[in-house]
Amino acid sequence: MQKNSKIYIAGHLGLVGSALTRNLKKKGYTNIIGRSIDELDLMDYNAVGRFFAQEKPEYVLLAAAKVGGIVANNTYRAQFIWENLQIQNNVIHHAYLNGVKKLLFLGSSCIYPKACPQPILEEYLLTDVLEYTNEPYAIAKIAGIKVSESYNLQYGTNFISVMPTNLYGPNDNYDLEKSHVLPALIRKMHLGKCLLENNWQAIRNDFNHLPVEGVNGNTGENSIREKLLKYGISENNGNVLVTLWGTGSPMREFLHSDDMADACVYIMENIDFADLVEIRKKSVGPDEAKEIRNTHINIGTGRDLTIKELAMLVKKVTGFGGEIVWDSSKPDGTARKLLNVDKLHALGWKETIELEQGIRLVYNDYCSR
Helix, strand or coil: CCCCCCEEEECCCCHHHHHHHHHHHHCCCCCEECCCCCCCCCCCHHHHHHHHHHHCCCEEEECCCCCCCHHHHHHCHHHHHHHHHHHHHHHHHHHHHCCCCEEEEECCHHHCCCCCCCCECHHHCCCCCCCHHHHHHHHHHHHHHHHHHHHHHHHCCCEEEEEECEEECCCCCCCCCCCCHHHHHHHHHHHHHHHHCCCHHHHHHHHHHCCECCECCCCCHHHHHHHHHHCCEEEECCEEEEEEECCCCCEECEEEHHHHHHHHHHHHHHCCHHHHHHHHHHHCCHHHHCCCCCCCEEECCCCCEEHHHHHHHHHHHHCCCCEEEEECCCCCCCCEECECCHHHHHCCCCCCCCHHHHHHHHHHHHHCC
16 A cells, blocks of 8 residues: 555444554555445445445445444344445445455454354354354354455455454443443443442533433433443442443453554555465365465454453453442353464564553543543
């Protein structure tokens, strides 16, 4: 990519897209474009076609997606598969029709089987059944990988897929129903801390910034308490309890979105689909090498911790002095999802932000809103 190349970031306002924008600007790229959902509905095939025909981006980073945590994935199953398929199919197809030089499709580590050997190699894709709670989302992302590979093989495009591990960072989703585990922990423990300190001004400020099911900071105290209780934040004999789903035993890997963005831009600058085909040919037997598959790249740290350990780390960073309670009647999700990142390291990239440092950065950002 040249510094003045026209680069379209689909989903530029979200956690992933905003991190990609920051990284590209930091590296001197000057012709970055994006469209909000009000400006361009990526589920509208014709609207996406008009956008590509008019703007003619040279490079595309496809970060737009409908995302959420275990509750949202399991509740809105139809929306998660249909909307994600629509978005990625429209963008990838019109990128092909308009001669985009390179496209990067961002998936998710949930594409891998539920009982996958650990750490997870790219080769484990489609070797067993998926985790039920996020199966629709995972199938959509798997389809994105296969669409990208198939266009490369049939049409000679240069579309690359990357599978980031669990991400966190600025512009994350802190919705108590639909957020991922880390932002949910940060917000719950922040609110728990404020409740323990009887800091109702801070609680009201939080609800004004992000209302909970229509309840904002100007609502009566009883209504706010009801929402806090619904999402596991309660008082008990002068103490505050934060109740979390499951046992806390599942293990998860986390990557700061700025590190993720740096890896993606590094790949856009240095790696082509042809390079990934050659890497795979060298890593498998001659018979398997005849079939071009699993050319995607895992992006992560190669290190994980239990959700219970993560909760204690968030408790430390936020300063929450109450008690964490685990509701084992609720599902845990996949027991472990640790990515093998040997391919990424061999390509020349490694993360720089440690987890505690990253959580402190995002918590400071959350409190300064």
